[in-house]
Amino acid sequence: EPEVTQTPSHQVTQMGQEVILRCVPISNHLYFYWYRQILGQKVEFLVSFYNNEISEKSEIFDDQFSVERPDGSNFTLKIRSTKLEDSAMYFCASSVRAPTSLESGELFFGEGSRLTVL
Amino acid sequence: AQSVTQPDIHITVSEGASLELRCNYSYGATPYLFWYVQSPGQGLQLLLKYxxxxxxxQGIKGFEAEFKRSQSSFNLRKPSVHWSDAAEYFCAVGGAGKLTFGTGTQLKVEL
Known part of the structure; x- marks a missing residue:
């Protein structure tokens, strides 16, 4: 069964360092997303991406964050200068079509990348 | 703004017992509603959607949920819980990929 894969599963970094989290969405999916979950808190939307551009982003997704689809398979989240409060589990997700479609609507999530900022 | 409330942080049930996990939402239009399950070390798996x-x-693994507009609720139910159902359950509202999640309910199953 096709799945969304994320690497690394866990990354520890020093405050101020750049981090790139990688995701390989399901191959025929067109919409890509990043969510994050700070320990003990709810899963929060960060950004959605379609047709090589950001469709929507949340207030959390400030200038230190960026996303890219550098080739036909990878989808990356870059955090330019990490802060302590960026420590969280980051989930990548993908979907075939925009989830407002009555025929789809399912986001397929990866297992997450746990980021620890020291 | 859309929001989701899951009032129960932890629930413990005996194997074979029935289960109901509560979810209340706030949304300005007709909501798209989802239940996801997260097992330890796993990603979020969709159980069902409305x-x-x-x-x-009806969803996978024998789960069902009922949408009640008058109560702004979308409670998840299962008639007989299995030990493998122990996990964290998230209710979510929204669409276009911008889902708003609740804080989750941790389900523990006693044998």
């Missing part, structure tokens, strides 16, 4: 039509929705 877009329109029949208010009782």
């Amino acid at each position: 877009f329109s039509g029949d208010t009782l929705v």
